[in-house]
Amino acid sequence: MKTRMHRWKLLFVLAGMVSACTCNDNTNKGKETKSETNAGTATQEVKYFGKVKMPKGNVLRMSAGPALEHLDPGQISAAWESPYGEALIEGLVNRDLNDINKAIPGLAETWESTPDGMTWTFHLREGARWSGFEGTVSIDPETDKVLVTGGPGVVDLGEVTASDVRYSFERCLDPDVACEYRVMFTDIFFAGMPEYNALEQAYTAEKNPAKKKAKKAAWAAQFKKMKSTSIETPDEYTFVLHLDHVSSLMPKIMSFPVFRPVRKDTAVKFGDKWTRPENGAWSGPYVLAQSNDAQMILVHNPNSWWWKDHMGFDAIIGSTPKTFDAYQNDYEAGNVDVCMVNCRPEPKMVEEYRDKVADLVLFPESRLDYVTVNEHDPALKDVRIRQAIGFAINRNRINREVHKDNDAPSGTFVPNGFAGHTPGDYGYTYDPEKAKRLLTEAGFAPGTGPKIVMKHRIASRNKGMAEAVQRDLQAVGFTVELFPLDAKVHSPALRKGEYQIAEAGWGADYEDPKTYMILAVSSSAYNYPKWKDPEYDRLVEEAFRASDPTERVRLNRLAEKRLLDSGTLIPVTTRFASMLVKPYVEGIVGNILDDHQLRFVHFRRR
Amino acid sequence: MKAAIKSILLGVVALLVVTTITFFLVRFAPGGPFDRDKPLPEVAQKILNEKAGLDKPMIVQYGKFLKNALKGDFGPSYTDFSRNVQDVIKEGLPVTAKVGGLAMMVAIIIGLFFAIIASLNHSTWLDSWITAGMTVGIVIPEFVIGPILIYIFSTKLGIFDPRGLETPRQAVLPVATLGAYYIAVIYRYTRSGMLDVLREAYVLTAVAKGLSRWRIIVIHSLWAGLRPTFTYTGVAMAGIFGGSTIVVERMFDLPGIANQFVDAVTNRNYTMIQGTTIMFGAMIITVNTVVEVVVKLIDPRTRRSS
Numbered sequence: 001m002k003t004r005m006h007r008w009k010l011l012f013v014l015a016g017m018v019s020a021c022t023c024n025d026n027t028n029k030g031k032e033t034k035s036e037t038n039a040g041t042a043t044q045e046v047k048y049f050g051k052v053k054m055p056k057g058n059v060l061r062m063s064a065g066p067a068l069e070h071l072d073p074g075q076i077s078a079a080w081e082s083p084y085g086e087a088l089i090e091g092l093v094n095r096d097l098n099d100i101n102k103a104i105p106g107l108a109e110t111w112e113s114t115p116d117g118m119t120w121t122f123h124l125r126e127g128a129r130w131s132g133f134e135g136t137v138s139i140d141p142e143t144d145k146v147l148v149t150g151g152p153g154v155v156d157l158g159e160v161t162a163s164d165v166r167y168s169f170e171r172c173l174d175p176d177v178a179c180e181y182r183v184m185f186t187d188i189f190f191a192g193m194p195e196y197n198a199l200e201q202a203y204t205a206e207k208n209p210a211k212k213k214a215k216k217a218a219w220a221a222q223f224k225k226m227k228s229t230s231i232e233t234p235d236e237y238t239f240v241l242h243l244d245h246v247s248s249l250m251p252k253i254m255s256f257p258v259f260r261p262v263r264k265d266t267a268v269k270f271g272d273k274w275t276r277p278e279n280g281a282w283s284g285p286y287v288l289a290q291s292n293d294a295q296m297i298l299v300h301n302p303n304s305w306w307w308k309d310h311m312g313f314d315a316i317i318g319s320t321p322k323t324f325d326a327y328q329n330d331y332e333a334g335n336v337d338v339c340m341v342n343c344r345p346e347p348k349m350v351e352e353y354r355d356k357v358a359d360l361v362l363f364p365e366s367r368l369d370y371v372t373v374n375e376h377d378p379a380l381k382d383v384r385i386r387q388a389i390g391f392a393i394n395r396n397r398i399n400r401e402v403h404k405d406n407d408a409p410s411g412t413f414v415p416n417g418f419a420g421h422t423p424g425d426y427g428y429t430y431d432p433e434k435a436k437r438l439l440t441e442a443g444f445a446p447g448t449g450p451k452i453v454m455k456h457r458i459a460s461r462n463k464g465m466a467e468a469v470q471r472d473l474q475a476v477g478f479t480v481e482l483f484p485l486d487a488k489v490h491s492p493a494l495r496k497g498e499y500q501i502a503e504a505g506w507g508a509d510y511e512d513p514k515t516y517m518i519l520a521v522s523s524s525a526y527n528y529p530k531w532k533d534p535e536y537d538r539l540v541e542e543a544f545r546a547s548d549p550t551e552r553v554r555l556n557r558l559a560e561k562r563l564l565d566s567g568t569l570i571p572v573t574t575r576f577a578s579m580l581v582k583p584y585v586e587g588i589v590g591n592i593l594d595d596h597q598l599r600f601v602h603f604r605r606r
Numbered sequence: 607m608k609a610a611i612k613s614i615l616l617g618v619v620a621l622l623v624v625t626t627i628t629f630f631l632v633r634f635a636p637g638g639p640f641d642r643d644k645p646l647p648e649v650a651q652k653i654l655n656e657k658a659g660l661d662k663p664m665i666v667q668y669g670k671f672l673k674n675a676l677k678g679d680f681g682p683s684y685t686d687f688s689r690n691v692q693d694v695i696k697e698g699l700p701v702t703a704k705v706g707g708l709a710m711m712v713a714i715i716i717g718l719f720f721a722i723i724a725s726l727n728h729s730t731w732l733d734s735w736i737t738a739g740m741t742v743g744i745v746i747p748e749f750v751i752g753p754i755l756i757y758i759f760s761t762k763l764g765i766f767d768p769r770g771l772e773t774p775r776q777a778v779l780p781v782a783t784l785g786a787y788y789i790a791v792i793y794r795y796t797r798s799g800m801l802d803v804l805r806e807a808y809v810l811t812a813v814a815k816g817l818s819r820w821r822i823i824v825i826h827s828l829w830a831g832l833r834p835t836f837t838y839t840g841v842a843m844a845g846i847f848g849g850s851t852i853v854v855e856r857m858f859d860l861p862g863i864a865n866q867f868v869d870a871v872t873n874r875n876y877t878m879i880q881g882t883t884i885m886f887g888a889m890i891i892t893v894n895t896v897v898e899v900v901v902k903l904i905d906p907r908t909r910r911s912s
Contacts, residue, residue: 069685077644141772200649204648272687292697294859322868322869329761332768333761335769488638488873491641491643491645525645525647525648526644
């Protein structure tokens with residue numbers, strides 16, 4: 001009896017301990033105190049999502065997303081590759097921390113253009129060096145000391161020269177190289193690009209093998225010609241670019257990954273493997289010391305001119321988690337410092353903690369979610385049916401229910417205010433009565449509409465949007481069947497035009513409306529409905545070339561209205577990005593491109 | 607010896623069949639390794655397909671794959687051409703082995719300990735409570751146990767870390783999550799085996815002779831009672847190397863081989879899928895063969911019956 005009583009007492013005590021631990025208000029955890037963070041005097045209690053523990057050493061622990069496919073700047077295409085790429089390899093220019101539209105010196109110390117803006121000359125700085133890494137790096141978990149064994153660590157590999165820059169540009173234009181962002185050369189009106197593009201398209205479209213070979217040769221010949229007409233290197237510290245037309249993107253676009261130079265000797269010698277830590281040559285503030293499936297370690301590059309005037313880290317551990325929940329748990333536990341880009345909080349978490357915790361950073365992003373409508377499908381040939389889709393969608397409700405009020409409803413294509421663009425008096429609003437009227441005018445009985453299939457990706461965000469669109473369309477008379485697809489299958493299906501309507505997304509690459517407009521240009525690979533409007537193409541091109549900002553807005557508005565009136569692209573929402581950043585981390589600033597430069601980041605200490 | 611060789615040869619044939627089926631199945635699945643959410647330009651995709659040899663007829667691709675696989679070369683990872691598949695596997699295998707090995711070790715120690723206690727106190731309240739407690743490990747799946755442990759011991763108490771495997775603080779939760787099921791199963795097998803043995807006439811004779819409890823358990827009963835446990839442990843280890851750690855690896859973001867395999871399938875990374883399939887198959891065959899041989903060595907009855 002006595003023993004039984006003791007057993008029950010023990011059980012009650014254990015149950016009490018567990019419930020005491022679990023009854024706390026979640027937002028009280030990680031409460032900042034002066035002693036924990038050394039972050040200065042705080043007269044008001046500040047709440048954080050994660051535990052705030054000042055790191056012992058000078059090592060940043062962060063994640064921007066899953067495993068990288070490329071560190072080669074000529075191949076970087078995923079948003080999460082960008083922060084590391086920028087830290088390892090500089091462009092001729094960098095971007096200002098607080099104004100991504102403003103170019104600051106990078107590998108080029110100075111630059112100038114001819115008065116007509118057609119020729120740009122970049123002068124490489126003397127302190128621009130290539131660095132590699134020899135040895136094995138580890139980080140002491142207790143002290144955060146960076147330990148290098150088996151080698152000297154960071155080694156100097158020589159000067160960055162104009163030959164390296166030339167090689168890098170030519171490599172991206174080489175017809176035998178798979179360069180995803182070759183289109184950027186078109187966007188800066190690189191001299192010879194119109195002919196180059198025409199020859200590339202002719203080659204791509206050709207089915208006859210013999211003719212295809214001839215077209216490839218013509219394309220390669222144009223490339224060879226451009227090597228001598230578009231680029232000049234009068235000496236090893238001067239790089240000259242010739243343009244076809246004036247480009248408003250110069251010179252800031254030179255910070256974009258595809259334009260960042262690689263070391264010619266290294267890339268030629270090691271081929272695909274040049275980005276391995278043991279082979280790499282890096283010009284940025286950090287050097288790649290370790291890279292495996294789980295993480296990368298970037299170490300401070302003492303050879304970089306950047307450190308003359310800036311602070312940074314001894315090392316950056318960039319994790320590439322396969323499960324972001326696990327990484328966020330680690331952030332919550334206080335073991336990591338930053339979760340950003342593709343390792344971002346889920347909408348539900350943002351909804352729960354928005355405005356309640358200081359380390360959850362929200363900012364408008366350039367990503368647009370939209371519905372693409374295939375005008376070539378018999379059920380959707382009538383423009384009134386397509387426009388009815390646009391007016392049937394309740395964007396506010398989608399934002400509220402699916403995105404938890406984290407995004408911005410959008411009835412126009414280019415986000416309002418993006419790069420100075422403001423829409424005109426057009427666009428889609430939620431008007432189900434108008435949608436029904438359009439369907440009736442198209443020949444359907446009142447309250448009815450066509451039967452269509454909507455393809456969507458299986459991720460929860462995309463599925464949620466598709467379900468909401470289905471509900472809205474069915475409310476006005478459409479019959480909509482959802483067709484979920486893996487992301488790997490979804491894009492190819494859209495590209496081949498194998499769909500009626502589908503959800504899709506698009507993110508800007510640079511700060512100019514053309515980065516959106518190009519989506520619907522006749523020759524664009526991303527023009528899924530294959531909508532062809534020569535007037536639209538002309539307006540987009542003219543807008544991009546216009547030097548007067550007012551004229552650019554006017555032309556872009558005309559183009560945007562034509563696109564929206566066609567009903568082939570129905571905007572739904574533009575995103576707000578989120579990230580978790582510990583209060584002692586400085587230099588990470590939300591921006592519309594969600595592009596972050598690790599060179600500016602450091603710990604804030606007293 | 608003959609049985610071991612026969613087992614290995616059959617295993618190799620099975621491996622060849624599985625590899626071949628996998629090779630063709632993944633290529634027939636919709637979507638390819640260079641299909642992306644944001645599609646590549648057509649020319650870029652063509653160049654990458656040529657680089658990966660995917661423009662060749664499938665049978666030619668298969669021949670090349672087999673020829674290289676026999677040399678241990680599975681080719682470059684299609685999601686990162688700078689890395690070879692075998693190098694990626696070499697990174698992942700120790701992680702899986704570590705979490706699986708630790709979980710199994712803990713499971714054996716705890717499972718055996720409680721099984722001995724329960725079997726010696728058979729039909730008492732102690733036996734009932736222990737058995738009921740062990741049922742939790744079998745009934746509640748890893749994807750429920752793991753988050754509960756993370757919430758209590760990491761988020762609330764801050765005792766352990768919720769991610770990783772490198773330090774003891776990181777390793778406790780994934781090992782506990784994976785081990786919970788194995789503890790329960792080893793407990794049940796061992797308890798059952800011990801109960802069978804404790805009823806044997808020779809054990810009753812040992813008791814009647816006045817031998818110490820310790821001697822009766824350890825010398826006369828435990829070894830024989832462990833046979834089903836040992837066989838199960840071998841099968842479980844084969845399962846660990848065959849991908850049963852996937853839930854724990856995903857939950858705690860461990861860069862093990864199971865996690866790599868799932869990623870490879872999602873990304874249609876053909877070379878990685880093929881490499882990990884061969885690796886899984888080889889590990890299962892190896893472990894099963896070792897278990898078979900060792901069981902025959904330690905239990906003469908199996909040698910006589912075969």
